[in-house]
Every structure is written in structure tokens, then in C-alpha cells.
Amino acid sequence: MRRTKSAQLIEYRVVYALIIINKAGGLVYQRDFTEGLNKLSVNDYLVLAGTFHGVHAITTRLNPLQPPNEAPSGIEVLETEHFRLQCFQTLTGTKFLLFTEPFQPNTDKIVARIYELYADYVMKNPFYSLEMPIRSEGWERRLVREMRVLNSR
Amino acid sequence: MASSQPVKPPLAGQPAQAQRGSQAGLKYPSSGKTIYNRPLNRSRTQELSQASFAYLFGEMVSYAQKRVTGIQDLEKRLNVQGHPIGLKLLDLLLYREPTRSQTRPLNIIALLQFITTALWRHLFSRPADALEKSSNPETPDEYMISDNEPLVNQYISVPKEMNQLNCAAFVAGIVEGVCDGAGFPARVTAHSVGKGEEGELWPGKTVFLVKFQPEVVEREAYLGKS
Numbered sequence: 311m312r313r314t315k316s317a318q319l320i321e322y323r324v325v326y327a328l329i330i331i332n333k334a335g336g337l338v339y340q341r342d343f344t345e346g347l348n349k350l351s352v353n354d355y356l357v358l359a360g361t362f363h364g365v366h367a368i369t370t371r372l373n374p375l376q377p378p379n380e381a382p383s384g385i386e387v388l389e390t391e392h393f394r395l396q397c398f399q400t401l402t403g404t405k406f407l408l409f410t411e412p413f414q415p416n417t418d419k420i421v422a423r424i425y426e427l428y429a430d431y432v433m434k435n436p437f438y439s440l441e442m443p444i445r446s447e448g449w450e451r452r453l454v455r456e457m458r459v460l461n462s463r
Numbered sequence: 464m465a466s467s468q469p470v471k472p473p474l475a476g477q478p479a480q481a482q483r484g485s486q487a488g489l490k491y492p493s494s495g496k497t498i499y500n501r502p503l504n505r506s507r508t509q510e511l512s513q514a515s516f517a518y519l520f521g522e523m524v525s526y527a528q529k530r531v532t533g534i535q536d537l538e539k540r541l542n543v544q545g546h547p548i549g550l551k552l553l554d555l556l557l558y559r560e561p562t563r564s565q566t567r568p569l570n571i572i573a574l575l576q577f578i579t580t581a582l583w584r585h586l587f588s589r590p591a592d593a594l595e596k597s598s599n600p601e602t603p604d605e606y607m608i609s610d611n612e613p614l615v616n617q618y619i620s621v622p623k624e625m626n627q628l629n630c631a632a633f634v635a636g637i638v639e640g641v642c643d644g645a646g647f648p649a650r651v652t653a654h655s656v657g658k659g660e661e662g663e664l665w666p667g668k669t670v671f672l673v674k675f676q677p678e679v680v681e682r683e684a685y686l687g688k689s
Contacts, residue, residue, distance in 0.1 A: 434514070434618035436521035436528070437625075446620040451666070 325420065325457050326393060326409040329355070330428070332441045333403030335363030339444040343457040366397065366405065387417075396421055420460065427452050503558060510588070517618045524619070524630055534628045538652070542636035549640020556581050567645055571606070571675065571683055574645050578638055579608055586637070587614045604680045606673045608638070609656075611665040629653040631669045638671055648676045 326347060330339035337359035342349075350358065370384040388395040389412060396408045396417040406428075408421050431449035432438055438446060491497055527540035557565055560581070568574035579591035587610075597605035613631040621628050631653040639651040651673050657666040 430514075430517075430618055431620065434517040434521055435620050436524040436630075437620065437622050445622065448618065448620040 323414050323463060324411045325414065325460055328424065329359060329407040331359045331363055331405040334441065335360045338442065343461060398425065400425065423456065503555065507559060520615055534625055537628060538632035541630060541632040542639065545633040545636025546640040549637040550644040552582060552585065552637065553641045553644040556585055570686065571647065574642065574647055575606055578641055582641060604675045604677065608671040608673065609668065611668050613667060613669045616667050629655045629669055635671050638673065647679050650674045
């Protein structure tokens with residue numbers, strides 16, 4: 311199956327899904343941004359979040375060199391043939407996992423933008439209790455809008 | 464200028480009062496210059512970080528939420544928090560008006576226009592989006608101020624089980640304070656009018672319903688005749 315290069319570029323710029331894991335390894339948010347993705351059961355998402363949290367903790371200890379001044383960050387990017395996983399950990403230990411096409415550019419910028427939305431529309435909401443699942447309409451609306459713009463480019 | 468005179472005495476009286484009541488925990492600058500010694504117009508064009516306001520307002524909402532029995536009670540508490548701000552802003556904003564328009568609003572329309580322009584500009588840097596009189600002939604005492612996107616609600620998402628709540632009740636309290644201070648006692652409430660539909664232009668649109676006391680409407684009718 312051959313595609314022209316420009317068609318390839320357009321096709322490959324897709325943000326698939328977002329997962330947010332709290333500092334204790336609990337799943338607080340999960341959302342798909344494209345149709346037709348493989349779905350996991352709610353329980354499996356929880357297991358996935360917990361497992362990733364553990365693996366991430368292990369990878370922060372794997373550094374074979376002398377520990378540098380800054381604390382090791384653990385997994386930042388995980389690439390496979392079909393998707394790319396960008397992990398961003400905030401200073402407080404919340405992790406943002408972004409699943410994209412392998413050729414999606416600037417995934418770190420996208421995660422930073424998502425973090426900004428999270429800081430605004432989740433953390434500044436007086437009705438959100440810390441470390442609990444995110445059910446915030448303003449956040450949902452802006453996140454979906456932002457990702458739709460990215461995916462339709 | 465005569466109209467600005469009543470404004471000044473309480474302000475001039477405050478430093479003395481502040482120095483007298485030196486309670487523990489309240490700190491005064493060693494120079495003796497408190498906020499009351501500063502010129503009133505000094506902070507006229509200054510702006511505030513929206514993020515810090517959002518955190519402060521979030522805490523105010525959480526504080527009001529403690530030990531409340533229902534949503535009405537919570538809105539009442541937010542309203543009460545805003546009321547004294549409105550009373551003080553009326554004086555301050557009239558003081559800052561150009562000298563010839565420094566008079567207190569004398570009729571309902573002038574008051575509401577003062578609220579939707581001067582007060583809104585001061586608080587949110589833009590005028591309110593609409594001012595309407597109730598079209599229902601049974602309620603001639605009701606006016607509606609609409610704000611498409613209230614600044615206080617920018618980061619707030621009310622959970623589904625509390626969808627009656629609108630945290631702009633705080634702004635309603637400020638408006639109520641201005642009305643009360645100007646001698647137009649009123650009851651002001653905030654209502655969300657967004658339908659919660661997908662792709663809505665103004666999902667957070669809020670209407671402030673200003674319901675004046677019967678005596679205000681009666682006086683207005685009497686004044687209008689002469």
C-alpha cells in the first residue's frame with residue numbers, strides 16, 4: 311500500500327489518547343481523541359495506570375551513570391511501530407501520558423499545553439478534590455477543542 | 464464637587480481608626496503609612512493576575528461551601544461576601560468619575576448604566592454584554608444584566624448534581640451592594656442561562672436578575688411624573 315509523502319504526513323499527525331495518572335499511581339483521567347481505537351475495560355485502564363506508574367518508578371533507578379544533579383526523569387518517550395507514548399511528569403508527581411502517531415511532531419509541546427489546561431481548568435476549580443478522577447466540564451470542553459484542532463490540521 | 468463631599472469623611476476617618484485598633488496579627492508599616500494614606504487614584508489603572516484571583520476565589524467558594532445546607536444557602540453566602548465590596552466600590556468609582564458626572568445615580572436607568580459600564584469596567588475591564596428590562600408586565604421591578612462569560616466563573620466547572628449553582632452569585636452580591644448603597648434597595652441573583660449543549664457559543668452565559676424593592680419602583684413612578 312503506497313501513499314504519497316504529503317498524504318503520509320497528514321495521516322500521521324494524529325493524537326490518539328490521553329491518560330493522567332496521579333502521584334499514587336491511580337488513574338484520574340482517560341480520553342480518546344480519535345474514533346475506532348482499541349478500547350480497554352475500565353479495570354484494565356486502572357491496571358495500566360498502576361503498572362506504568364511502577365515501571366516509571368523503576369526506570370528512574372536504572373541510570374548506569376553517576377546520579378546527575380537533577381533527579382532522573384524515568385521514561386519520557388516510548389516508541390513502537392504504531393504509536394508513540396510521550397510521558398510528562400509534573401513536579402508534584404502527576405503523570406500525563408499522550409498516545410500519538412509515531413511521526414506526530416512536537417509532542418512535548420502538546421503535553422505542555424495540556425498541562426497548562428489542566429493547571430487552569432482542573433486545579434483552579436474549587437469543586438475538584440485533589441487526586442480524584444477529573445469530571446470537569448470546562449476542562450473537557452477545552453481539551454477536546456484543542457485536540458480537534460491538532461487532529462484536523 | 465458637592466456630591467463628592469460625603470464620600471471623603473469616612474475615608475479620612477479610617478487611618479485613625481486603623482491605628483487605634485492595633486489587634487494582634489495585623490501589621491502596620493513602620494513608616495505609619497497604611498493603605499489609607501495612599502492617594503485613591505493610585506491603583507486606578509493597575510491590574511491583577513487572573514490566576515491569583517482564580518485561586519483566591521476558589522478558596523472563597525470552598526469556604527462558603529463549608530457547613531451549608533443547600534445551594535441557595537451557598538449562593539447566599541457568596542452574595543454576602545460580595546455585598547460590602549459593592550458598597551465601597553460605589554463610593555470609590557463615583558470619586559473617580561470626571562467631576563461633572565460625579566453625582567450619585569438618581570434613577571434606576573442611570574444606576575444600572577453605571578453598574579454595566581463603570582462597575583463592570585473596573586472589575587472586569589469591559590462593559591457588561593446586555594442590559595434589559597423584564598418584558599413581563601407583571602414584574603416591572605425586574606431588570607437583567609447579562610454577561611456572556613463571567614470572569615469569576617472562567618475556571619469553575621460546577622458538578623452536575625449542583626447545576627443550579629452559579630458562583631457569579633458573588634458578583635450579584637457586589638451589584639446588590641452598589642444598588643443598596645445608592646439608595647435603591649434590591650435583590651440580585653445570578654442565573655446560568657447556558658443550555659449545556661455541544662458547541663454552544665457562550666456556555667457560561669449568566670444573567671443577573673436585579674429585582675428592586677416595591678418602594679423603589681413606586682418612587683421612580685412618582686419622580687417620573689413630575
